Amino acid sequence: MSQESSERTEGDLRNTxxxxxxxxxxxxxxxxxxxxxxxxxxxxxxxxxxxGLKRRAPRxxxxxxxxxxxxxxxxxxxxxxxxxxxxxxxxxxxxxxxVHFGHSPMKESEKIIYVxxxxxxxxTPIMEExxxxxxxxxxxxxxxxxxxxxxxxxxxxxxxxxxxxxxEVEVRxxxxxxxxxxxxxxxNYASADVDADQILYVGGGKFHPLGLAMEHPDKKxxxxxxxxxxVKIADTEKFMKQRYASVHKAMDAEEWGVIYCTKIxxxxxxxxxxxxxxxxNAYLLTMDEVTPDRLTNFGLDxxxxxxxxxxxxxxxxxxxxxxxxxxxxxxxxxxxxxEDLEFDTFHGTW
Amino acid sequence: MSQESSERTEGDLRNTxxxxxxxxxxxxxxxxxxxxxxxxxxxxxxxxxxxGLKRRAPRxxxxxxxxxxxxxxxxxxxxxxxxxxxxxxxxxxxxxxxVHFGHSPMKESEKIIYVxxxxxxxxTPIMEExxxxxxxxxxxxxxxxxxxxxxxxxxxxxxxxxxxxxxEVEVRxxxxxxxxxxxxxxxNYASADVDADQILYVGGGKFHPLGLAMEHPDKKxxxxxxxxxxVKIADTEKFMKQRYASVHKAMDAEEWGVIYCTKIxxxxxxxxxxxxxxxxNAYLLTMDEVTPDRLTNFGLDxxxxxxxxxxxxxxxxxxxxxxxxxxxxxxxxxxxxxEDLEFDTFHGTW
Numbered sequence: 079m080s081q082e083s084s085e086r087t088e089g090d091l092r093n094t095x096x097x098x099x100x101x102x103x104x105x106x107x108x109x110x111x112x113x114x115x116x117x118x119x120x121x122x123x124x125x126x127x128x129x130g131l132k133r134r135a136p137r138x139x140x141x142x143x144x145x146x147x148x149x150x151x152x153x154x155x156x157x158x159x160x161x162x163x164x165x166x167x168x169x170x171x172x173x174x175x176x177v178h179f180g181h182s183p184m185k186e187s188e189k190i191i192y193v194x195x196x197x198x199x200x201x202t203p204i205m206e207e208x209x210x211x212x213x214x215x216x217x218x219x220x221x222x223x224x225x226x227x228x229x230x231x232x233x234x235x236x237x238x239x240x241x242x243x244x245x246e247v248e249v250r251x252x253x254x255x256x257x258x259x260x261x262x263x264x265x266n267y268a269s270a271d272v273d274a275d276q277i278l279y280v281g282g283g284k285f286h287p288l289g290l291a292m293e294h295p296d297k298k299x300x301x302x303x304x305x306x307x308x309v310k311i312a313d314t315e316k317f318m319k320q321r322y323a324s325v326h327k328a329m330d331a332e333e334w335g336v337i338y339c340t341k342i343x344x345x346x347x348x349x350x351x352x353x354x355x356x357x358x359n360a361y362l363l364t365m366d367e368v369t370p371d372r373l374t375n376f377g378l379d380x381x382x383x384x385x386x387x388x389x390x391x392x393x394x395x396x397x398x399x400x401x402x403x404x405x406x407x408x409x410x411x412x413x414x415x416x417e418d419l420e421f422d423t424f425h426g427t428w
Numbered sequence: 429m430s431q432e433s434s435e436r437t438e439g440d441l442r443n444t445x446x447x448x449x450x451x452x453x454x455x456x457x458x459x460x461x462x463x464x465x466x467x468x469x470x471x472x473x474x475x476x477x478x479x480g481l482k483r484r485a486p487r488x489x490x491x492x493x494x495x496x497x498x499x500x501x502x503x504x505x506x507x508x509x510x511x512x513x514x515x516x517x518x519x520x521x522x523x524x525x526x527v528h529f530g531h532s533p534m535k536e537s538e539k540i541i542y543v544x545x546x547x548x549x550x551x552t553p554i555m556e557e558x559x560x561x562x563x564x565x566x567x568x569x570x571x572x573x574x575x576x577x578x579x580x581x582x583x584x585x586x587x588x589x590x591x592x593x594x595x596e597v598e599v600r601x602x603x604x605x606x607x608x609x610x611x612x613x614x615x616n617y618a619s620a621d622v623d624a625d626q627i628l629y630v631g632g633g634k635f636h637p638l639g640l641a642m643e644h645p646d647k648k649x650x651x652x653x654x655x656x657x658x659v660k661i662a663d664t665e666k667f668m669k670q671r672y673a674s675v676h677k678a679m680d681a682e683e684w685g686v687i688y689c690t691k692i693x694x695x696x697x698x699x700x701x702x703x704x705x706x707x708x709n710a711y712l713l714t715m716d717e718v719t720p721d722r723l724t725n726f727g728l729d730x731x732x733x734x735x736x737x738x739x740x741x742x743x744x745x746x747x748x749x750x751x752x753x754x755x756x757x758x759x760x761x762x763x764x765x766x767e768d769l770e771f772d773t774f775h776g777t778w
Contacts, residue, residue, distance in 0.1 A: 124714075132725040136683060136711045151701070156687065156715030156722050168690045169714055333486060337506065340518045351501070361486050364474075364519055365506030367717075372506050375482040 104131075104195045106138050111177055112145045114191055120174030126155040126166050128180040131195070138179075158367060160386070161263065162192070163343025163424075182227040182257040184343050185427035196231035199304045201280050202239055208302035208309045213276060215244035220274035222248045222297070224262045224290065226281045229304070233260050236280050248272035253425055262286050264388045265424035267293040278302060279312070287312040289388065292421040320395055321406065321419065328400040328410040331380035334360040335373060339385025341366050343428045346384040349404050353382055357411065370397045382407040387422035454481075454545045456488050461527055462495045464541055470524030476505040476516050478530040481545070488529075508717060510736070511613065512542070513693025513778070532577040532607040534693050535777035546581035549654045551630050552589055558652035558659045563626060565594035570624035572598045572647070574612045574640065576631045579654070583610050586630050598622035603775055612636050614738045615774035617643040628652060629662070637662040639738065642771035670745055671756065671769065678750040678760040681730035684710040685723060689735025691716050693778045696734040699754050703732055707761065720747045732757040737772035 115123060123142065127135050135154045142152055153173060155166040162184035170176040176190050183192040212221060221240060225233055237247050237260075251259045252268035260269055262279070267290045270277050276298045279287040282305030291299040291312035299312035334357060338350040354360045360382075365372055368389050373381050381401040383390045390403050400410075403422035408414040465473060473492065477485050485504045492502055503523060505516040512534035520526040526540050533542040562571060571590060575583055587597050587610075601609045602618035610619055612629070617640045620627050626648045629637040632655035641649040641662035649662035684707060688700040704710045710732075715722055718739050723731050731751040733740045740753050750760075753772035758764040 129725060133727040135726060136728065139711055151704075151712070153688075153712050153714055154726075156685075156713040156726070158722070166714075168716070172714075335506075338503075354501075361489055362501070362503050363506040364503055364516075364522075366518070372508070375479060376485060376504075376506070377483040378486065 103198060104134070106141070106179065106195070107191075107193045108138075108141055108145060110193070111142065111175065111191060114175050115146055115150060118174055120150065122151045122153060122173040122175075124153045124155060124166070124169040124173035124176040126157075126159055126169065126176070126178045128159050128161075131180055161265075161343070163263075163265070163341060163386070163428075165190070165342050167342055180228075182230065182261065184255060184257075194227055194230070197228045197282070197305070199229075199282075201229065201232045201236055201302070201304045204302045204304040204307060204309065205236065205239055205278075205280060208278060208280075208300055209243070211298075211300045211309060211311060212245070212278065215246075218275065219244060219246040220248055220272075220276070221245045222270050222272040222274040222277035224249075224260050224267070224270050224277060224279050226286055227258070227261060229281045230258050230261060232280075233258070240278070246274075248274045254427055255425055262290060263424075264289055265386060265422075267423065268425070270294055270297070276300060280304065282306065284310070284312070285388075285392070288314060288317065288392075289421065292317060292391065293423060317391060321391060322416070324394055324400040324402060325406050325410050325416070325419065328380040328402055328407075331378075331400070331410070332359055333378045333380075334407075335363045335376055335378040335381040336360050337368055337373075337381060337383045337385055338362060338364045339366065339368065339383070340364055341385065344385040344424070345428070346404075346424075350384040353384075353404065353407065368401075373401070374398050380410070387424060390422065453548060454484070456491070456529070456545070457543045458488075458491055458495060460543070461492065461525065461541060464525050465496055465500060468524055470500065472501045472503060472523040472525075474503045474505060474516070474519040474523035474526045476507075476509055476519065476526070476528050478509050478511075481530055511615075511693070513613075513615075513691060513736070513774075515540070515692050517692055530578075532580065532611065534605060534607075544577055544580070547578045547632070547655070549579075549632075551579065551582045551586055551652070551654045554652045554654040554657060554659060555586065555589055555628075555630060558628060558630075558650055559593070561648075561650045561659060561661060562595070562628065568625065569594060569596045570598055570622075570626070571595045572620050572622040572624040572627035574599075574610050574617070574620050574627060574629050574631075576636055577608070577611060579631045580608050580611060582630075583608070590628070596624075598624045604777055605775055612640060613774075614639055615736060615772075617773065618775070620644055620647070626650060630654065632656065634660070634662070635738075635742070638664060638667065638742075639771065642667060642741065643773060667741060671741060672766070674744055674750040674752060675756050675760050675766070675769065678730040678752055678757075681728075681750070681760070682709055683728045683730075684757075685713045685726055685728040685731040686710050687718055687723075687731060687733045687735055688712060688714045689716065689718065689733070690714055691735065694735040694774070695778070696754070696774075700734040703734075703754065703757065718751075723751070724748050730760070737774060740772065 139152045155169045157166045162181035179193045180195045182194050240247050249260045250269055255266045278300050280302045287299050287301045291314045301310040336350050336353045354362045380399055383401050387403050390401050394401055489502045505519045507516045512531035529543045530545045532544050590597050599610045600619055605616045628650050630652045637649050637651045641664045651660045686700050686703045704712045730749055733751050737753050740751050744751055
């Protein structure tokens with residue numbers, strides 16, 4: 079019916095460094111899947127991959143078919159997938175074993191096998207380069223260390239490497255939404271709530287460190303990207319300007335669409351309800367994917383997205399009407415001051 | 429994440445004449461909804477509108493809020509909707525009363541209230557003009573008469589009008605998928621399986637008569653469009669050329685994606701299974717919306733869509749790889765001859 083364009087904004091959720099052209103070897107843990115199929119005497123296996131790895135799905139299906147009894151059906155989810163918050167519940171319901179690749183568990187469940195897909199890229203060469211941006215350990219030894227699920231396998235190595243260079247490495251697990259110590263998600267940077275003015279992000283892409291810097295504007299966020307082989311300082315200026323512009327534009331809105339996202343790990347029902355109950359010109363809209371066309375169809379003046387905050391902050395400029403986070407909405411309708419603007423984060427599981 | 433473009437092909441499912449700019453009055457049957465809420469002591473009401481009428485949703489919600497007790501929540505589905513085959517099951521699950529506007533029932537269910545939204549446009553002036561295209565009743569009096577759910581309220585008037593002009597009007601109900609005698613759907617033209625060489629379609633848009641003409645290439649399909657005030661002959665040449673081109677292109681495909689659509693009225697599981705079981709280079713992909721981006725991600729050579737046939741035939745050119753109907757697939761892989769190419773129709777309910 080309608081074409082989803084391939085234009086990507088700088089913070090596009092697909093820019094996680096997982097969709098690189100060069101071949102990388104992933105461990106799909108096929109034995110674990112085969113064991114589960116046997117154990118559960120499963121007739122159908124569902125596979126879900128993040129966007130950047132969907133291209134590998136047919137090969138993984140081939141390998142599984144080789145290993146599994148002939149009468150086991152393999153289904154591949156064709157729905158977009160941007161995190162463990164974004165499980166294909168339809169495929170989950172229809173299959174006996176459901177395998178979610180590329181993300182660490184947001185919540186353990188008997189039905190789901192999470193296969194994390196750790197990157198095998200070396201991290202210390204780019205960390206060496208990042209020393210130029212880190213403070214001298216004699217002056218400011220405290221460094222917060224964070225990474226994504228893909229590089230979690232090298233986390234201890236990263237920590238030791240910094241400690242050997244006299245840094246005091248500050249790490250914490252964050253909250254329930256995060257599986258590992260030092261792990262960040264696009265919507266949750268609680269693991270960076272540490273006593274350090276500088277945070278070293280070791281991982282692919284700018285998507286995560288941009289969120290991190292928006293959530294912690296008081297900290298210097300250094301990006302050591304071993305996938306693209308660059309060191310950078312996260313710069314949120316462009317994004318923050320866009321946020322202020324959207325909030326200002328939305329101040330004139332008369333009618334609001336309040337988006338409740340039906341994705342399993344992205345629903346904030348109470349938040350959406352609260353807004354609608356307190357604004358007679360607000361309408362509750364439910365959807366899974368939040369796209370410009372879906373909103374424009376309703377002809378409302380502005381939208382509040384209670385689902386994934388990164389669609390709001392990173393893809394916002396693609397939308398024809400202003401779309402705000404719940405916190406930004408409170409500013410736009412005058413319940414809070416503009417100084418209260420902060421990054422929208424997501425907590426809890428599902 | 430990704431932007432759905434607003435480009436519309438000629439046969440776009442949204443071109444049903446329901447999205448005209450001028451104001452029209454619809455009967456939303458609010459009393460029937462209010463009665464159901466009271467009867468079921470409902471706490472939540474879900475509303476689903478087709479694309480061209482989503483803009484009316486906030487006004488309908490306003491009117492309902494006026495009529496309903498204050499503690500009843502009104503939710504509006506933000507998912508795309510292209511027919512009664514396309515119920516928002518997520519909203520249906522989350523609400524006590526679920527109202528589907530703009531289509532006639534595909535299957536009756538206690539949970540669902542179908543509000544058909546009949547057009548109040550006059551049909552006889554454009555039928556008068558269509559006489560120029562119809563055969564003289566003295567020579568060939570047999571005329572098949574069909575229309576869409578929106579104009580069903582005028583069906584008896586249409587029939588009488590033709591009979592008064594000495595035509596023999598051939599009508600039938602079609603099959604289970606159709607509610608009314610003479611009704612057509614984008615995917616089902618069984619009501620035109622009548623003993624007449626000419627079919628008069630009275631209704632808005634070209635979408636339905638194009639499908640009708642593809643399904644019945646031996647009949648002359650005359651369009652009397654009272655919404656856009658035009659009379660035309662349905663011309664499928666462009667579409668048929670595209671279909672042949674896609675089939676030819678797909679003949680070189682090594683790897684196939686077989687789409688199983690999870691929309692409630694669009695699933696053909698056995699068909700999808702059959703293809704995958706008989707082709708070791710075919711992979712079963714599940715999704716609700718079938719869009720170019722979702723397919724391209726998998727990097728396969730060609731796709732078979734067992735879901736809505738109109739996405740395949742009408743939106744096909746927007747897709748980067750050839751996408752075929754199940755019948756066209758059989759031709760592309762050599763199981764059938766090119767002469768066997770026929771329009772893919774959908775039968776049964778859900």
